[in-house]
Amino acid sequence: MTDAIVWKLVDRAEWDAARKVGAYAGSAVDLADGYIHLSTTDQLAETARRHYRGRTGLLLVEVDLRGLDPVWEASRGGALFPHLYRPLPFTAARSEQGLSVDDDGLMRFDDGATGWG
Template sequence: MIYKLLPTTEWNDARAAGHLVGSAVDRQDGFIHLSGPDQVVETARRHFAGATGLTLLTVDPDRLGDRLRWEPSRGGALFPHLYGPLPVTAVVAAEALPVDVPAAEAVAALLG
């Protein structure tokens, strides 16, 4: 599985539309940033520190086809990047993070 951390409002909009087009950063970069299981906690720490109202999506990479590419990013590690919208049918779980716990800790607890 791969993961997408995003504001809950963006997830609500995606569910209504049937797909996620990504955040402003995703659209600027031309792909939706995703994280592997060994990367998502650090992503939460770096990009969502202090943020509240977040949801962690668990995404089945097999449902994304050839639009999913693993490309070098932070420290040369390969990260999953999705070129095109993320269909809500590829999301197998969506967990709202508690607002009273830092995002990185909440994500780590969810992933066990």
């Protein structure tokens, strides 16, 4: 795969705590699975709907994969998802945007924007 930019939905408090050590080791699900789950632009809305519905206090982190050597593995519906088998360094985070995911699975950004793509 060639996508250089992917996305990570994270709990804001977990991200802020990880900032102190310079890398994000992952959520409880990431740690249990042994890799950090990331999504391409096309996969992001469905990831939010399936896994973050009803959650507040989130960040959407734009991740530059260059130099991180992700592994692209089949997941939901056979689609290839980027998985990172190492902590995510903060130097790879290009931007962060606060959001929540409503009960219908729609991303609602802190700046008032909704949806994705």
